[in-house]
Amino acid sequence: MAISELLGSMTSSQVWSFGALLLVVTFIIDLVNDFASHPPSHIPSMGKSGKLNAFLDSFRAITKYNQWVKDGYSKFGKHGFPFQVPQPLSRHSEIVLPRSQASWMIDQPDHILSTYDAHNATLYTRYNFLGRRLAHDPFPNRVLQKHLARHLPAIIPNVDEETQLVVGTMFGDDTENWKSFTLWKLWMEIVPRVINRLLVGPELCRNKQFVDNMTNVSNDVVRNMLILQLLPKILHPVVGRLLGIANYIHWRSADAVAQPLLQERLNAMLKQANGHVEFQDYVPPEDFVTWTIRQALAEKKTFELDPVVLSKRLLPVEFAAIHTTVLTGQLWMQDLLSSEPESGILDILRAEIIANKPKSGPWTKAALSNLVRLDSSIRESQRLSNFLATVIERKVVSENGVYNPDLDLTFPKGSYVVLNLEGTHHCEDLYENAESYDPLRYSRMREAWDAKSDEEKRNEPEEGTRMRGLGMVTTSPQHLAFGHGRHACPARFFVSHEFKLILATIILDYDIKMTSKKPERQWIGRSVIPSRKTEIQIRKRKA
Numbered sequence: 001m002a003i004s005e006l007l008g009s010m011t012s013s014q015v016w017s018f019g020a021l022l023l024v025v026t027f028i029i030d031l032v033n034d035f036a037s038h039p040p041s042h043i044p045s046m047g048k049s050g051k052l053n054a055f056l057d058s059f060r061a062i063t064k065y066n067q068w069v070k071d072g073y074s075k076f077g078k079h080g081f082p083f084q085v086p087q088p089l090s091r092h093s094e095i096v097l098p099r100s101q102a103s104w105m106i107d108q109p110d111h112i113l114s115t116y117d118a119h120n121a122t123l124y125t126r127y128n129f130l131g132r133r134l135a136h137d138p139f140p141n142r143v144l145q146k147h148l149a150r151h152l153p154a155i156i157p158n159v160d161e162e163t164q165l166v167v168g169t170m171f172g173d174d175t176e177n178w179k180s181f182t183l184w185k186l187w188m189e190i191v192p193r194v195i196n197r198l199l200v201g202p203e204l205c206r207n208k209q210f211v212d213n214m215t216n217v218s219n220d221v222v223r224n225m226l227i228l229q230l231l232p233k234i235l236h237p238v239v240g241r242l243l244g245i246a247n248y249i250h251w252r253s254a255d256a257v258a259q260p261l262l263q264e265r266l267n268a269m270l271k272q273a274n275g276h277v278e279f280q281d282y283v284p285p286e287d288f289v290t291w292t293i294r295q296a297l298a299e300k301k302t303f304e305l306d307p308v309v310l311s312k313r314l315l316p317v318e319f320a321a322i323h324t325t326v327l328t329g330q331l332w333m334q335d336l337l338s339s340e341p342e343s344g345i346l347d348i349l350r351a352e353i354i355a356n357k358p359k360s361g362p363w364t365k366a367a368l369s370n371l372v373r374l375d376s377s378i379r380e381s382q383r384l385s386n387f388l389a390t391v392i393e394r395k396v397v398s399e400n401g402v403y404n405p406d407l408d409l410t411f412p413k414g415s416y417v418v419l420n421l422e423g424t425h426h427c428e429d430l431y432e433n434a435e436s437y438d439p440l441r442y443s444r445m446r447e448a449w450d451a452k453s454d455e456e457k458r459n460e461p462e463e464g465t466r467m468r469g470l471g472m473v474t475t476s477p478q479h480l481a482f483g484h485g486r487h488a489c490p491a492r493f494f495v496s497h498e499f500k501l502i503l504a505t506i507i508l509d510y511d512i513k514m515t516s517k518k519p520e521r522q523w524i525g526r527s528v529i530p531s532r533k534t535e536i537q538i539r540k541r542k543a
């Protein structure tokens with residue numbers, strides 16, 4: 001009997017019962033398959049005790065995860081002990097390690113604690129980024145690690161130009177009337193365009209079909225992650241492929257406009273590499289596409305030298321780049337604009353920008369690095385208004401698990417460990433007035449240090465090292481916004497310049513004010529749900 005006939009002959013309550021039974025059976029199969037990789041039971045667990053509660057906690061994790069991480073920090077993490085946090089049903093509880101174990105954790109090689117396996121498991125890479133083979137090798141991460149920071153000086157003028165274009169078009173020239181925007185829309189308009197200037201250059205980053213569809217894929221990824229983590233693993237191959245159809249359709253539409261450019265670039269660079277005389281003087285633009293081709297040539301990866309693969313390789317990078325930057329930008333602007341008016345923070349930042357803006361020509365890397373107050377205002381917002389509760393998730397992949405000598409614990413193969421960002425960033429032992437936004441928290445210390453004489457500085461070498469670590473790109477076990485260790489965000493140097501250019505453009509040419517109250521952060525699982533309602537008003541400043 002065909003499935004449609006079978007379903008047609010069932011009542012709706014029979015269909016629901018059958019669905020519920022299928023879920024329960026598949027969850028049990030998951031549980032049995034994964035039994036060996038459950039975290040050791042003597043690590044205390046957040047949530048409620050008892051078997052039924054353990055089951056219910058896997059649903060509560062959707063709304064309670066951040067609170068558990070916070071409570072676990074006060075009860076265990078702060079005192080040097082690990083704890084478990086329940087996860088949605090298709091995933092094991094995570095083991096949240098105390099800060100004292102951060103160095104141990106990031107020192108473990110990838111064949112013991114794997115970053116990429118953890119990312120693949122959380123992001124459902126093979127369904128979301130269209131292909132098992134692509135999920136096998138973190139090639140785009142390597143491209144960014146090797147090429148991005150080194151090409152920053154060449155990229156900054158491009159980002160500056162793109163920011164000015166998009167901001168100018170959006171905000172207009174009216175010096176009399178205020179224009180309203182939600183912060184979400186504002187950042188969603190600016191970021192995908194500026195990021196794509198870095199990834200694919202000016203033609204494509206201004207192409208609406210390309211940018212909208214790449215952004216749509218990133219939205220698809222978020223939705224699919226949420227759905228798949230609630231379903232038993234055994235169903236993922238079917239449901240994951242079905243959900244991935246939307247990603248495929250959006251990618252195809254973006255790819256339709258990207259292919260001619262990708263093919264042209266690939267053709268020129270391959271001909272140059274093969275010594276064709278007419279291409280010997282060819283200078284490709286410095287962007288992610290060029291770096292990918294260069295890296296593939298250097299590693300002799302012919303698989304990567306295919307225009308379709310090149311195009312699909314953009315997907316995980318778009319995802320890593322768009323929502324992270326939009327959320328950080330939105331939360332930062334919320335923090336800034338809801339500061340007490342008497343702090344005069346916008347005027348302070350504007351004065352710093354004016355004092356450091358090059359007299360002629362675009363912003364340079366050196367000029368941007370002088371914006372220590374602006375830098376501090378972003379780092380402080382990343383500290384206070386974190387959008388992830390935990391970071392640096394790693395999967396234990398070594399056959400016999402991994403032994404931690406300080407805790408005298410073995411984490412079994414297949415279990416997951418993470419670090420506590422929420423607890424760390426709000427810990428009063430580390431940050432005075434940890435719950436308030438103090439935009440100049442870091443720049444005050446940096447400026448006080450800079451004001452010291454050379455001799456005073458020579459006498460306090462350790463303090464000098466500490467001060468150099470207060471810029472927004474510096475990660476540490478106390479500041480985890482960009483992760484920490486060798487897999488820390490390879491784009492953070494770019495992000496720091498990007499934010500400074502965006503705010504410099506806005507703040508020099510426009511007046512800006514927030515018209516709604518600063519919203520409380522709402523959480524879903526480990527992430528903040530972006531507020532779609534927070535509104536600001538903008539008006540061009542009179543010359």
Ligand code: HEM
Pocket residue numbers: 115140141144195317320321322324325328391392393480481482483484486487488489490491492495
């Ligand atoms: C404010 C914006 C951003 C934030 C807060 C952020 C945060 C992070 C964090 C916390 C990690 C570490 C994950 C881990 O250790 O498991 C990470 C990794 C990564 N980020 Fe970012 N990111 C941002 C922007 C970007 C942008 C713009 C790009 C690309 C252009 C990017 C590409 C990546 C990649 C490829 C990795 C993986 C690195 C690896 O596994 O070795 N990120 N990011």
